[in-house]
Amino acid sequence: MGVTTTLVALLSPDLSQIALTFPVLGAAFHQCIRTSEIDNRLGPLLALYSAAILLLYASYVFVFSLGWLRSAGSVILASSSFNLGLTASIVLYRAFFHRLHHFPGPWMAKVTRLSITTRSLERNQYHLDLESMHRKYGDFVRTGPREISINRPSAVLAISGPQSSCTKSTWYSHVSDDKTKISLNSTRDPDVHRRRRRAWDRGFSMKALPTYEPRVQHKADVLISQIRSRLDQPLDVSRWIMYLAFDVMGLIGFSRDFRQLEEATEHAAIKELHEQMLILGILKPVPWVLTILGVIQGLVANYGQFMTYCADRVAEKKTEWKTSESKCPEDVISWLLKAADENDQSAPPGDQALNEDSRLLIITGSDTSSVAMANAFYYLAKYPLTYKKLQAELDKVFSKDAQASDFTNERLRRLPYLDAVITEALRLKPAVPSGQPRLTPPQGLQVDEVWIPGDTIVIIPQYVIQRDERYFPSATEFIPERWLDQREQLLLHEEAFFPFQLGRYGCVGKQFALMEMRIVIARVAMEFDISFASRENSDAFDQEAKDTFTFTVGSLLLNFQPRKGF
Numbered sequence: 001m002g003v004t005t006t007l008v009a010l011l012s013p014d015l016s017q018i019a020l021t022f023p024v025l026g027a028a029f030h031q032c033i034r035t036s037e038i039d040n041r042l043g044p045l046l047a048l049y050s051a052a053i054l055l056l057y058a059s060y061v062f063v064f065s066l067g068w069l070r071s072a073g074s075v076i077l078a079s080s081s082f083n084l085g086l087t088a089s090i091v092l093y094r095a096f097f098h099r100l101h102h103f104p105g106p107w108m109a110k111v112t113r114l115s116i117t118t119r120s121l122e123r124n125q126y127h128l129d130l131e132s133m134h135r136k137y138g139d140f141v142r143t144g145p146r147e148i149s150i151n152r153p154s155a156v157l158a159i160s161g162p163q164s165s166c167t168k169s170t171w172y173s174h175v176s177d178d179k180t181k182i183s184l185n186s187t188r189d190p191d192v193h194r195r196r197r198r199a200w201d202r203g204f205s206m207k208a209l210p211t212y213e214p215r216v217q218h219k220a221d222v223l224i225s226q227i228r229s230r231l232d233q234p235l236d237v238s239r240w241i242m243y244l245a246f247d248v249m250g251l252i253g254f255s256r257d258f259r260q261l262e263e264a265t266e267h268a269a270i271k272e273l274h275e276q277m278l279i280l281g282i283l284k285p286v287p288w289v290l291t292i293l294g295v296i297q298g299l300v301a302n303y304g305q306f307m308t309y310c311a312d313r314v315a316e317k318k319t320e321w322k323t324s325e326s327k328c329p330e331d332v333i334s335w336l337l338k339a340a341d342e343n344d345q346s347a348p349p350g351d352q353a354l355n356e357d358s359r360l361l362i363i364t365g366s367d368t369s370s371v372a373m374a375n376a377f378y379y380l381a382k383y384p385l386t387y388k389k390l391q392a393e394l395d396k397v398f399s400k401d402a403q404a405s406d407f408t409n410e411r412l413r414r415l416p417y418l419d420a421v422i423t424e425a426l427r428l429k430p431a432v433p434s435g436q437p438r439l440t441p442p443q444g445l446q447v448d449e450v451w452i453p454g455d456t457i458v459i460i461p462q463y464v465i466q467r468d469e470r471y472f473p474s475a476t477e478f479i480p481e482r483w484l485d486q487r488e489q490l491l492l493h494e495e496a497f498f499p500f501q502l503g504r505y506g507c508v509g510k511q512f513a514l515m516e517m518r519i520v521i522a523r524v525a526m527e528f529d530i531s532f533a534s535r536e537n538s539d540a541f542d543q544e545a546k547d548t549f550t551f552t553v554g555s556l557l558l559n560f561q562p563r564k565g566f
């Protein structure tokens with residue numbers, strides 16, 4: 001039998017032949033694509049599928065001489081059979097034959113992460129879902145067809161340490177795989193990332209940081225005067241700190257001010273950004289859906305006004321840089337422009353990459369530190385003795401009439417209790433709670449007694465590991481002394497604390513974030529006593545934070561009083 005005859009026999013519109021051929025084709029198709037990373041190729045694959053359907057329809061009409069209607073019916077049957085074969089092959093393979101099949105985990109998660117997305121739609125608290133999965137299944141949980149969540153301290157260095165050969169997972173490709181169009185954070189190629197990171201490191205170096213400090217001090221000053229003028233009412237700390245964090249990032253990012261603190265209102269571009277972050281949080285488990293939606297204008301990764309705002313500011317900075325005589329960078333974007341001007345390899349590789357970097361800076365620099373500060377204030381209000389102890393430490397260094405400019409990072413970073421308060425708040429409520437997905441190298445990865453096969457997505461959820469009683473006794477208590485004189489009893493695995501991530505992909509803004517938090521918390525603690533305005537509100541703040549990649553917290557109503565006897 002020739003090839004054509006075989007093909008004609010296989011594609012015969014005979015119902016029993018369709019029911020036989022197409023499920024097999026579906027299963028065969030799955031076997032062909034199984035080992036490839038198709039997340040970013042869904043568009044071409046869908047186009048191929050549609051073309052195949054049209055071709056099949058044409059062959060039924062013209063080769064097999066069926067009527068138009070009967071051809072349509074046969075095509076529907078054929079594609080349904082194909083889909084059935086494909087789905088059955090995926091489900092059976094993932095559940096019983098996959099290289100991760102022996103890892104425990106929820107049955108549905110082994111087959112698809114869509115189940116996690118459905119749960120996120122209900123409550124969007126994936127950090128808590130991960131916590132209960134670890135409680136139920138142990139330290140190594142299969143949380144997706146090819147994903148393992150790990151709750152072991154030794155995994156931190158193995159996956160994120162400087163020597164680790166793990167790379168960023170497909171999640172980081174949801175904007176694009178084109179290196180010239182993506183931000184530093186989305187760059188998965190380790191060499192390209194290392195090159196680009198150099199320009200960012202210069203923007204946050206010991207030379208650059210002091211130039212940003214007065215802008216933080218100024219904004220902390222505005223915050224204090226806004227609080228002073230509203231002492232008769234509870235204040236939503238989450239909102240006011242968010243104003244501050246974005247204002248600060250506008251200033252250190254582009255030397256432009258969102259002026260949210262002064263105007264006591266959320267900037268339109270930022271409001272829109274926050275609405276989009278909710279979608280991103282829900283779809284985080286299924287990056288391929290993000291990729292598809294990303295193609296549809298206005299849905300995901302298209303923050304309209306926010307994108308325009310950042311692109312406009314970058315364009316202004318470019319013009320300023322061209323005419324600048326000193327060529328001395330005064331903000332982070334200028335450091336990136338300087339690299340481009342000098343044809344340095346660390347420069348963002350194109351205009352789109354620079355625009356993406358500007359958005360990365362504002363988003364990662366603001367939501368993280370604003371949530372971290374709001375959480376710190378939550379704990380300080382909940383533990384009044386700790387707050388008093390912090391105030392006592394500050395009183396030893398600063399006088400009652402100290403000026404905003406006296407609160408320098410140089411002085412503040414020498415206050416151990418202040419840093420312990422910040423560290424303990426970041427332990428209990430890490431700003432990025434559910435881990436950052438990495439890919440194991442082809443040869444696999446050994447974590448303690450467990451071998452994880454190559455090409456597996458691994459995460460270490462900070463929220464889970466940093467609250468584990470085995471690593472941090474009295475884990476759910478807020479005890480800053482854990483980082484000071486009670487290390488021996490309460491800090492059994494310090495390496496399990498990594499809210500800023502580690503290694504080459506770790507947070508570039510860590511030192512800046514610590515400076516900002518020190519200044520803001522110290523200024524408020526010097527000026528005011530604080531207390532919860534309502535028990536229901538503080539409980540809701542604690543329990544209802546959403547996991548939108550970073551935490552999104554609800555309102556935190558606090559009463560502020562000028563300090564008694566001060």
Ligand code: HEM
Nearest residue numbers: 184185364365368369372431432436500501507508509513
């Ligand atoms: C409490 C505050 C902060 C926390 C907890 C935090 C945490 C993190 C974490 C966990 C990552 C790794 C993300 C990943 O692997 O995908 C990261 C990356 C990053 N952070 Fe932060 N961050 C904070 C503040 C800041 C600030 C203030 C800035 C900028 C001023 C900043 C800029 C960045 C950038 C640019 C990256 C990407 C680095 C890269 O991909 O090489 N972060 N941060």
